[in-house]
Amino acid sequence: MSWTPVPLSEDELAYYSKELNLTEEQVLEFKQVFDEYMEDLDGALTRRNIVNLVRAVGLNPSKADLQAIIKQADSDGSGDLDFEEFMIIVAQVIAITPNPSPEEYERDMKELFEAIDLDGSGFISSRELIQALSTKGPEPMEPDEVRKVLGRIDKDGDGKMNFKEFCKIMDG
Secondary structure (H helix, E strand, O other), X not given: OOOOOOOOOHHHHHHHHHHOOOOHHHHHHHHHXXXXXXXXXXXXXXXXXXXXXXXXXXXXXXXXXXXXXXXXXXXXXXXXXXXXXXXXXHHHXXXXXXXXXXXXXXXXXXXXXXXXXXXXXXXXXXXXXXXXXXXXXXXXXXXXXXXXXXXXXXXXXXXXXXXXXXXXXXXX
């Protein structure tokens, strides 16, 4: 099976935005990430590999929450997920994700940044990010997947990010 991305029409963009309570920018970003993953997966997005795709759009639900949402979203029960089912999953994960206070958010982001910045340099290098995302969490990412995420993040190509860039990425 091979994957050929199909752009969203204006009507589809408006539909996903309205029905799932997302901005058009969010829908377009999620579509871009979806298409990139589908190309890598040769068009076979399954319940098993959805976890990394959900993480790639900046979300990190619990395994139990995600499994319940996937079961509900996979309306045809095929185990393969299309873009609409993926968007339903993303919208539901966003809906159950609590919004911390600005102070809690700042504290949490600093703690997370410092945990990933292993050498204490004030920057997260590509090596540190690969190590963190490919070895930690309930569903570690493959190093190649981490490199792909970093490629989207590292706009200046220096292979590292500071705290401000990190927060911007974490905000989605």
